[in-house]
Amino acid sequence: MKAVRWHNRRDVRVEDIPEPSPGPGEVKVKVGWCGICGSDIHEFVEGPVFIPTEPHPLTGTMAPQTLGHEFGGTIVEVGPGVSTSRVGERVSVDPALSCGKCYWCKHGFPMHCDSLAYFGLIGDGGFAEYAVVKGSNCHPIPAQMTFEMAAFGEPVAVAVRAIRQGGVKEGDTVAVLGAGTIGQLIAQVARAYGAVQVFVSEIAPQRREKALELGATAVFDPVEVDLVEEIRARTDGLGVDVAFECVGGTQVGMLPNTAVQVVDVLRKRGTAVIVGVFDEPTAFHFAGVLFLEKNITGSWTFAPEEFQTGLDLMASGKVKVEPLITGRIGLEEFVEKGLLELELNKDENLKILVSPGRS
Ligand SMILES: [Zn+2]
Ligand SMILES: [Zn+2]
Incomplete structure (x- = not known):
């Protein structure tokens, strides 16, 4: 064969x-x-x-x-x-x-x-x-x-675990940094778990359009706007409950590092989930994590029951x-x-x- x-x-x-x-x-x-x-x-x-x-x-x-x-x-x-x-x-x-x-x-x-x-x-x-x-x-x-x-089945399962690691629940606000396949799926699964606002930050215009079409409530080009300010302006100055890094921390030109940004867009006590694969170490100031009691966690693959949850979300049409x-x-x-x-x-x-x- x-x-x-x-x-x-x-x-x-x-x-x-x-x-x-x-x-x-x-x-x-x-x-x-x-x-x-x-x-x-x-x-x-x-x-x-x-x-x-x-x-x-x-x-x-x-x-x-x-x-x-x-x-x-x-x-x-x-x-x-x-x-x-x-x-x-x-x-x-x-x-x-x-x-x-x-x-x-x-x-x-x-x-x-x-x-x-x-x-x-x-x-x-x-x-x-x-x-x-x-x-x-x-x-x-x-x-x-x-x-x-x-x-x-596999990429949706990865998105389901990320949402669970972030503890996304009914009424939450969410930010997704990077709208490749995994970012697109996380944005959709977040909506399925009850997130009321899903902000997507992405450089490529086609991917921003796709995210909007599939349920993101607002999309941003991080080259054009100050993402942290835009998100604060839409969340009563608070920042989001949960944010997902789906890039892997790659810096493009003078853009802020997404590893730093994913924590900066959070409200106090919010949770950042690292889903992108980092190839290199990155500088990070932990003072904000201390004073603002922010959480940072990873999300690695999935459990068998999360795989099934992903299939159910696709079957029900909640994830396209x-x-x-x-x-x-x-x-x-x-x-x-x-x-x-x-x-x-x-x-x-x-x-x-x-x-x-x-x-
Ligand atoms: Zn894969
Ligand atoms: Zn084992």
Whole structure:
């Protein structure tokens, strides 16, 4: 079968590999659609980041391996000992795999598992005709949910956890810094959790428009306006209850650092959630955190129940993902129209989906 394999930095190949078959506890999924994630670009441009170059403690796998951790499809074969899945079932795949034995697994935080694995980054993933995954990682999807929507299971789950980490509740005001796919989804999930005002700060005009179309109550270009002032003016001078950093702290020109801004836009006792992946350290003055009793937390992947919550939000129409799709390509076009397109034309794109059924 055809599969997209990561061999090394700048060396991702579309290859023929043997079709996998499910072992105990596993199922074989015929992939419908699989989304390209920012982390796939990271692995391509500066990897290996998460991809193991020696056997991973949980999966025993290492490069070269099949990319793709955002996918849905149909179960076509069920391995021994799987009672929860059946052939023909349409599913969205939760890519996270934890050991179930370490301190964090035992305390209800599988995303902090000492040997966390992730299909498509650690273990073969969904940029292939077929993927073999744990049956327990497959969430059945309702009939009205397309495989395109199923491919958003993972990013929506990331947004759900971020909202929970921030404690967003009915009546809250929220700011989202950076409107890539994750920022767009966080803005929508915030509305679904009852946020009455959602401010989105984003440099790219197309992304600002998209955010407005999908439920943001106001959008700002941080190059043009003083974001902190604009937000204070709209929140009785208080600032927002919860703010999300979805950029990774990259400074553009003389713009204020988003890591600083995400705390500055908060009201006293507000919560900043770090969702963007930081490559470098950043300077930060903690005095404001002290005097104003602000909270700063991270949000890392998600728990299985948050994955299901995300699917439910999509199924109910509260979170719309179709407008975030900016490209649909086949496996053969993966490098040129997928990775390179996202690397070189970042602002024009949000999510590019890949289907083995498309050539
Ligand atoms: Zn992802
Ligand atoms: Zn564990």
